[in-house]
Amino acid sequence: PIGYLAALRSYLEKKGLGNHQAKVALCLDISLSMRPHYQSGKVQALAERVLALGTRFDDDGEIDVFLFGAKAHQYGSMNIENFRTLVPDVLARYELELGTYYGKAMRLIREFYFGSASPRSAPLRSDQPVYVMFVTDGAPMDERDTTEQVMSSAFEPLFWEFMAIGRVTRSASGSLGAGDRLAKYKQPSGNGEFAFLEGLDD
Numbered sequence: 001p002i003g004y005l006a007a008l009r010s011y012l013e014k015k016g017l018g019n020h021q022a023k024v025a026l027c028l029d030i031s032l033s034m035r036p037h038y039q040s041g042k043v044q045a046l047a048e049r050v051l052a053l054g055t056r057f058d059d060d061g062e063i064d065v066f067l068f069g070a071k072a073h074q075y076g077s078m079n080i081e082n083f084r085t086l087v088p089d090v091l092a093r094y095e096l097e098l099g100t101y102y103g104k105a106m107r108l109i110r111e112f113y114f115g116s117a118s119p120r121s122a123p124l125r126s127d128q129p130v131y132v133m134f135v136t137d138g139a140p141m142d143e144r145d146t147t148e149q150v151m152s153s154a155f156e157p158l159f160w161e162f163m164a165i166g167r168v169t170r171s172a173s174g175s176l177g178a179g180d181r182l183a184k185y186k187q188p189s190g191n192g193e194f195a196f197l198e199g200l201d202d
Contacts, residue, residue: 023128023129024054027068028066029068030090033100033137046165048083050063054131064076069096070101073108106149129158132160139196
């Protein structure tokens with residue numbers, strides 16, 4: 001997590017976005033298969049680094065947190081006061097769910113920030129761009145709805161950063177990697193469970 005988020009921070013600064021303001025959100029997979037990543041501390045470590053990155057250009061120092069599995073949930077916000085207990089609180093309030101539905105979470109996020117998740121075909125103007133770090137360990141069960149949400153949100157000031165947690169074949173820099181790590185997923189098309197996620201990211 002440290003290497004990837006550091007690279008992302010560097011990228012933003014190189015693009016002149018180091019001082020840019022945007023609303024930052026973290027969307028976490030709470031499907032049952034995520035259990036080992038919560039238990040090992042990987043998700044908590046990621047959340048802490050997201051907060052460090054997000055406060056660089058977030059508009060109020062609060063990171064909105066959303067959860068998804070079989071359903072989508074608006075958890076609340078993470079800030080400097082409560083970030084250390086994010087994962088224990090999530091696990092205490094929500095059971096891990098049987099299902100991985102990206103579209104439901106994306107719909108909830110679009111409704112939360114823009115008041116609607118209806119299909120769009122024209123740009124939506126807003127004074128507040130939104131940057132969402134979308135973390136999952138598997139392919140969605142609602143590919144059609146997910147694709148529709150991505151297509152509609154392309155007309156909104158909304159950026160999805162799809163991130164895979166688990167075993168991947170490449171690191172964020174594109175070099176070969178091994179073992180259990182977190183990175184922006186760039187696996188060759190059609191290979192592995194994250195082929196659909198790669199397609200969304202592209």
